[in-house]
Amino acid sequence: MKFKLQHIVAAMAVATTLVSCNNDDDTTAVSGTGDAEIFFDNSVNGDDLLLNTSAYTNSNGESLKINRLNYIVSNFVLIAEDGTEVVYPKENSYFIINEGANSTTVHLEGMPAGNYTKVRFGLGVDQQRYLQGETAQQSFWDLAAASELTWTWSTGYKFINFEGTFTSPQTDGEKTFQVHQGSNTATDNYREITLTLPNTARVRTDETPSIHLIADANVILDGATKIRLFDALNTANTGAAIMGGQGLIDIANNTLSMFKVDHVHNGAGDHHEE
Amino acid sequence: MYTMEQAIIMKSKCLKVLFALSCLLLVSCGNNDDYQAVAESNNRLAFNVPSNFPPLAQDIEYNYPTEKGFELGRKLFYDGRLSADGTISCSFCHEQGYAFTHHGHDFSHGINDQVGTRNAPAVQNMAFQAEYFYDGASNSLEMLSIVPIHNPVEMAETLETIAVKLQVDKEYVRLFSLAFDGSGVTSGNILKALGQFMTMMVSSNSRYDRYVRNEPGGSLTAQELQGLGLFQAKCATCHKTDLFTDSAFRNNGLPPNPNLNDLGREVVTGFTTDRYKFKVPSLRNVEVTAPYMHDGRFGSLQSVLNFYAGGVLYSSTLDPVLNQNGTLGIPLSQEEKDAISAFLKTLTDTDYINNPLFYYQT
Missing domain, CATH: 1.10.760.10 (Cytochrome c-like domain)
Known part of the structure; x- marks a missing residue:
């Protein structure tokens, strides 16, 4: 547990309230702020995602050995039982999930205490915020660059950097693949995803819920639209790259079903901390 | 997990410390004026x-x-x-x-x-x-x-x-x-x-600008005015407004250089419908920005106008504006080319x- 000044202040505020208003009979209302965390458990079609290890075969018959899965999640919103939406401050709401660096948990701090039943977040950087420039993104560039999530030949961010090697029934030998999902000046491929929680996430001054999401990397290519890496092979037949065109639009739509909530832990303890 | 918020919190703590230190300095060195x-x-x-x-x-x-x-x-x-x-x-x-x-x-x-x-x-x-x-x-x-x-x-x-x-x-x-x-x-x-x-x-201070804003020094010769009229009739669909571009991506029928085969806008979008399309450039200061076209193949405005008059190549993405009833490009007489060229030189902004x-x- 990390002790933060804001927690202590919040706790003191609550204590003061308790002392001074002992006639308060609104026993069900909660006050103050607390934290919430969202754990992105990267997987492949029900199996653990292990980088640089075994191959995963998809419904296209292609076997992918994955060596990188990094992505940007943003614009977090917690939605309470009564439908109230608590928007995490947008300027602080860009996070990088980096499987290789074992950075897989998003911490939301200072959320109003309450019972939350849904979570919404974006995959990538929204166009409105992108056009507001670096200030609005809190100089997110350096962090994104450290996780290979910047685009420099077309300015912006890779929303997903999914790379490795693959074999295909249509061709011999192992080839590389690079799937770089993002927006460009022609198509806006940012998507927002809303998930209903199977049980309520309780945010309290002394309770930090952990929302355990399963992120299925298989869905990126093998979702509502089936995308064959074979079709994206370069003319030298050495590797496949998807970095533009219809592929990005199809991937954006596939990723709408990439995330599921497995369960929510409630309580005071830390969960899924690296 | 990386968050910018953590970085900002750290930064604000540093600033607080700095502020506290600077207050001490102010108290102790009240006469310091550096x-x-x-x-x-x-x-x-x-x-x-x-x-x-x-x-x-x-x-x-x-x-x-x-x-x-x-x-x-x-x-x-x-x-x-x-x-x-x-x-x-x-x-x-x-x-x-x-x-x-x-x-x-x-x-x-x-x-x-x-x-x-x-x-x-x-x-x-x-x-x-x-x-x-x-x-x-x-x-x-x-x-x-x-x-x-x-x-x-x-x-x-x-x-x-x-x-x-x-x-x-x-x-x-x-x-x-x-x-x-x-x-x-x-x-x-x-x-x-x-x-x-x-x-x-x-x-924004070329002789043309002064002309359209009715400012001193804004006179155009008869040939330049003829060129302006021709330009508005034949060129301003794409080289629009006083920026002289509509910021659109168009295939102007330039035969692709086989050594480069630059796909243009398709490189960014990934759509074959964008093949050989390039952004319409502004023509401001065009007199001093030779060579011309995305690959700098033309050394003079005369060559550019010759291309539009007789060198436009058909392809599936050729801009329809340059394909009127089967006529490719922009028919221009030599006199018209000279007038347009003279007009384009009024866009030179020596102030800039x-x-x-x-x-x-x-």
Whole structure:
């Protein structure tokens, strides 16, 4: 547990309230702020995602050995039982999930205490915020660059950097693949995803819920639209790259079903901390 | 988990400590007057939209130019340290005397004498444009500097490394602090400073501008006026408004150079329907920005007009405007070409290409 000044202040505020208003009979209302965390458990079609290890075969018959899965999640919103939406401050709401660096948990701090039943977040950087420039993104560039999530030949961010090697029934030998999902000046491929929680996430001054999401990397290519890496092979037949065109639009739509909530832990303890 | 918030919290703690220390200093050294630099003003610069221009295409309020931000951006624009080996500044390929193009070069050479595949575009009236580069690789004035900085045949550098290089230069540390309210040499601030400099780079005082604004010195000859009329009838569909571009991507029927096979806009979008489409360039200062076209293949305006009159090649993405009832291109007599050429030379803005504000002595 990390002790933060804001927690202590919040706790003191609550204590003061308790002392001074002992006639308060609104026993069900909660006050103050607390934290919430969202754990992105990267997987492949029900199996653990292990980088640089075994191959995963998809419904296209292609076997992918994955060596990188990094992505940007943003614009977090917690939605309470009564439908109230608590928007995490947008300027602080860009996070990088980096499987290789074992950075897989998003911490939301200072959320109003309450019972939350849904979570919404974006995959990538929204166009409105992108056009507001670096200030609005809190100089997110350096962090994104450290996780290979910047685009420099077309300015912006890779929303997903999914790379490795693959074999295909249509061709011999192992080839590389690079799937770089993002927006460009022609198509806006940012998507927002809303998930209903199977049980309520309780945010309290002394309770930090952990929302355990399963992120299925298989869905990126093998979702509502089936995308064959074979079709994206370069003319030298050495590797496949998807970095533009219809592929990005199809991937954006596939990723709408990439995330599921497995369960929510409630309580005071830390969960899924690296 | 990385979050910017954590970084900001750390930064604000540092600032609090600094503030506390500076209070102590003020108390103990009340007569010390060498902290004036800290109080140096950083006023917003006046930005005026010329009366004959269309509205801004970028929201400049997000990164509004200030005195210090502009000066810092100008210094960066002329600094070779923005490239991997210290030799290539922005100004290397964007020379003021030629409306910030690379004079005499169809393609520019970057670090290690590597050669690019496109002609350096003019840097002018940037905040009035919605898309940048021939293929629209960026639509943000603040972000566009990323492209040439990172291009392996141009500057081959990264923003993060530039920040590290400049952090050891006390003058830069001072200038970033002044420009960005005590903030440091960061990737974001480098982009913002360059963005502020480019926001101010407005070219709007050519003889043509004075003519349309009824200002002194705004007279056009009979031939130039004939050229203006022809231009409005035959060219202004694409070279629209007093920016002389509609910022659209079009295939003008230029036969692709087989050695390059530059796909144009398709490179960015991935759509074959965008093949061979390039951004319509502004024609401001066109007299001084030779060579012409995205690959700099034409050395003179005469050659450009000859191409439009008789060299347009059909392909599936050829702009329909250049294919009227089976007639490709823009039929023009020699007299008409001469008049259009004369008119285009009235777009030369000597105030802009000589303005000391945009020059930095390195």
